Amino acid sequence: MDENDRSITGFTMLAHGIFHTYELSIPIFIVIWLDVFEVSAFVLGVVVSIGYGLIGIGAIPSGLLSDTYGSRQLIVASVIGMGGGFFLLALAPTVFVLMIAIVVWGVAASVYHPAGLSLISRGAKNRGTVFAYHGVGGNIGTAFGPLLTALMLLFFDWRIVVVALTVPAIAVVAFGSMIEFDETAATAADGGTDGADSEDDSPMTLESIIDDSRLLFTTGFLLTFAAIMTYGVYYRGLLTFLPDMIGGLPQFGTYEILGQEAEPAQYVYTGILMIGILGQYAGGRITDRVRTECAFFSTMFALGVLAFVFIPSVGWGLAPFLLVCAALGFCLYATAPIYQVVIAEYAAADVHGLSYGYAYLGMFGFGAAGAALAGSLLTYANETVLLVTLGGLALLGAGIVLSLFTLYGANGN
Numbered sequence: 001m002d003e004n005d006r007s008i009t010g011f012t013m014l015a016h017g018i019f020h021t022y023e024l025s026i027p028i029f030i031v032i033w034l035d036v037f038e039v040s041a042f043v044l045g046v047v048v049s050i051g052y053g054l055i056g057i058g059a060i061p062s063g064l065l066s067d068t069y070g071s072r073q074l075i076v077a078s079v080i081g082m083g084g085g086f087f088l089l090a091l092a093p094t095v096f097v098l099m100i101a102i103v104v105w106g107v108a109a110s111v112y113h114p115a116g117l118s119l120i121s122r123g124a125k126n127r128g129t130v131f132a133y134h135g136v137g138g139n140i141g142t143a144f145g146p147l148l149t150a151l152m153l154l155f156f157d158w159r160i161v162v163v164a165l166t167v168p169a170i171a172v173v174a175f176g177s178m179i180e181f182d183e184t185a186a187t188a189a190d191g192g193t194d195g196a197d198s199e200d201d202s203p204m205t206l207e208s209i210i211d212d213s214r215l216l217f218t219t220g221f222l223l224t225f226a227a228i229m230t231y232g233v234y235y236r237g238l239l240t241f242l243p244d245m246i247g248g249l250p251q252f253g254t255y256e257i258l259g260q261e262a263e264p265a266q267y268v269y270t271g272i273l274m275i276g277i278l279g280q281y282a283g284g285r286i287t288d289r290v291r292t293e294c295a296f297f298s299t300m301f302a303l304g305v306l307a308f309v310f311i312p313s314v315g316w317g318l319a320p321f322l323l324v325c326a327a328l329g330f331c332l333y334a335t336a337p338i339y340q341v342v343i344a345e346y347a348a349a350d351v352h353g354l355s356y357g358y359a360y361l362g363m364f365g366f367g368a369a370g371a372a373l374a375g376s377l378l379t380y381a382n383e384t385v386l387l388v389t390l391g392g393l394a395l396l397g398a399g400i401v402l403s404l405f406t407l408y409g410a411n412g413n
Helices: 003-036 041-057 059-069 072-089 095-109 112-123 128-153 158-164 166-179 186-190 195-201 206-216 221-239 243-246 264-286 292-312 312-316 318-346 349-380 385-408
Strands: 255-256 260-262
Touching: 003 041, 003 072, 003 095, 003 112, 003 128, 003 158, 003 166, 003 243, 003 264, 041 059, 041 095, 041 221, 041 349, 041 385, 059 072, 059 112, 059 292, 059 349, 072 095, 072 112, 072 158, 072 166, 112 128, 112 206, 112 318, 128 158, 128 264, 128 318, 221 292, 221 318, 221 349, 221 385, 243 264, 264 292, 292 312, 292 318, 292 385, 312 318, 318 349, 349 385
Parallel strands: none
Antiparallel strands: 255 260
């Protein structure tokens, strides 16, 4: 990587880490909120779905803004908003106010992925490698954010922990405001135009948005979008109540440490997320070596199989169960950088922001339904029904990716 790639890598890794620190700490707090606010998993699932869903809904305007004005300012504003929105969680006296705080966080969080990913796709020359490091940054936040949360909850009230988690956002904002990089280095090297030229020649209008959207959805991007939607529902449906599901297993009851109650399920959950760091890195690097459609199909198929065996593996013994958990974490996060590269391959450079906006509408917008789905099935059915449902969705997604390769991949992207 050259200096520009390294600067983009460092900036996006930090911002991505902040996003996932907040996103994946919420399931840790859900276990507490179920008791504090005296609500069912169904109600809390709907509340969380609203906030997570806004991440997807806001992704479209974020993508358009990044295509027109560039990504740096949007990413800095997103981190400020996420920190502020998460801080509001500490002030929530009721589940309604909690929902408002999550909505504020969701609106700010919606800005990050389209802006960050379009920055990499247009600015980084070694795109696959930078996507890989970007994924690692996200998973460091994904794993160590919840781990830090679980450790702090041993000694502090959950509201104090929420406030403490907003502090790293300040450092990211300071770093992002000072670092220098060229946002269009990769597209310029490929003979594309920079952001300023795009703005002068093709101003953003409703007509241009409709035309660009129509162009996107008449290509292989339509099937890519459909596959991402199934992945998003699987991802959110699995992770939202995963600590609570693991905590309900007989092997993972509450125990006492240093006079405080500890939940081993929280540490299994964070372990799954930490394995995801390896998955993110491997997923990004493999796209530089094999067809991305094949990699996408493989991880989606594996996720389907792992969902089916998750509950049965409990009866196989502790070691097999933890192995299934590790494989689940690896495949769950290996999928993300793979589909991010697929998007870049099926969308023109000047609409990468819009394409990532649509992708994260599918991933976080439609995908947010996974939290409500999980809450409903856990309330009115059981964990086995939930996991079989999620496994079926993953296999459906694998079938869509296979169709993508059959219709478009054989002749090139």
